[in-house]
Amino acid sequence: MNSQTPLHKVQGMGASHSGTGHFWRERVTAVALLPLSLWFGFVMLGLAGTNEVTMVQYLASPWNALLMAAFAVTSVYHMSLGLQVVIDDYVHAAGTKVFLLVLVRAAAIAIVAVCLFALIRIASV
Amino acid sequence: MADNPQKPGRARPLSPHLTIWRWQVTMLASIMHRATGMALSAGAVVLAWWLVSISNGPEGYDSFMAYAAMPLGVIVLFGFTWSLAFHFCNGVRHLAWDLGYGFDKHIATRTGFLVLALSFLIAIACFALVWTGHAGYLQ
Numbered sequence: 001m002n003s004q005t006p007l008h009k010v011q012g013m014g015a016s017h018s019g020t021g022h023f024w025r026e027r028v029t030a031v032a033l034l035p036l037s038l039w040f041g042f043v044m045l046g047l048a049g050t051n052e053v054t055m056v057q058y059l060a061s062p063w064n065a066l067l068m069a070a071f072a073v074t075s076v077y078h079m080s081l082g083l084q085v086v087i088d089d090y091v092h093a094a095g096t097k098v099f100l101l102v103l104v105r106a107a108a109i110a111i112v113a114v115c116l117f118a119l120i121r122i123a124s125v
Numbered sequence: 126m127a128d129n130p131q132k133p134g135r136a137r138p139l140s141p142h143l144t145i146w147r148w149q150v151t152m153l154a155s156i157m158h159r160a161t162g163m164a165l166s167a168g169a170v171v172l173a174w175w176l177v178s179i180s181n182g183p184e185g186y187d188s189f190m191a192y193a194a195m196p197l198g199v200i201v202l203f204g205f206t207w208s209l210a211f212h213f214c215n216g217v218r219h220l221a222w223d224l225g226y227g228f229d230k231h232i233a234t235r236t237g238f239l240v241l242a243l244s245f246l247i248a249i250a251c252f253a254l255v256w257t258g259h260a261g262y263l264q
Contacts, residue, residue, distance in 0.1 A: 045260045076169050122176070
């Protein structure tokens with residue numbers, strides 16, 4: 001006896017629960033990171049060797065703050081998707097695997113939170 | 126996370142590992158993509174540290190620069206620069222594959238060499254710009 005509805009059977013993607021979701025999110029963030037990384041490189045070179053005052057001035061401007069926030073959020077999201085694959089590939093002990101997966105997510109949220117808080121603090125000086 | 130349904134203690138056959146293959150540039154690029162991705166995770170932490178140091182005012186930023194200006198700091202920053210350049214270029218290669226382009230064996234080999242050379246070129250160019258005083262143009 002199977003209590004699953006036909007729709008559930010269609011949507012049920014086995015143990016992964018997600019189908020191509022992870023693959024797709026990794027690609028979308030990768031494409032978004034193409035222009036964002038070019039902008040980030042442009043900014044890093046442009047700020048290299050300058051002082052703190054210049055950096056605060058540059059990062060306090062709304063567009064620059066938003067772009068830096070977008071770069072931080074997108075790259076860290078892409079990072080957590082990538083690290084998840086590494087863990088899936090190499091860590092086979094169930095307990096360690098769950099622990100590491102949660103650790104990666106928690107670290108990702110922490111890194112993003114710190115970046116955004118710092119950016120808000122820079123903008124409100 | 127299914128546990129091995131076989132009886133425990135029985136040696137399972139393994140597929141051939143890294144050490145048995147002749148190295149190819151496609152294989153190297155694939156491994157480097159994962160390695161640089163992992164290195165850039167540490168880079169994300171440094172990005173957060175850098176932003177916090179700026180938000181802490183001149184003294185805070187000086188404390189970051191004290192580490193960044195050390196020989197080890199410069200080497201690490203070069204590592205992040207090259208990692209980002211490689212992961213970016215090889216990422217474009219992967220996205221092209223996803224769209225069905227460049228998957229031919231000989232083209233994949235050529236783009237593998239291209240991506241490796243380009244990544245070092247970009248990283249060295251970035252540091253050359255800084256050291257010759259051509260960076261810092263946002264001041």
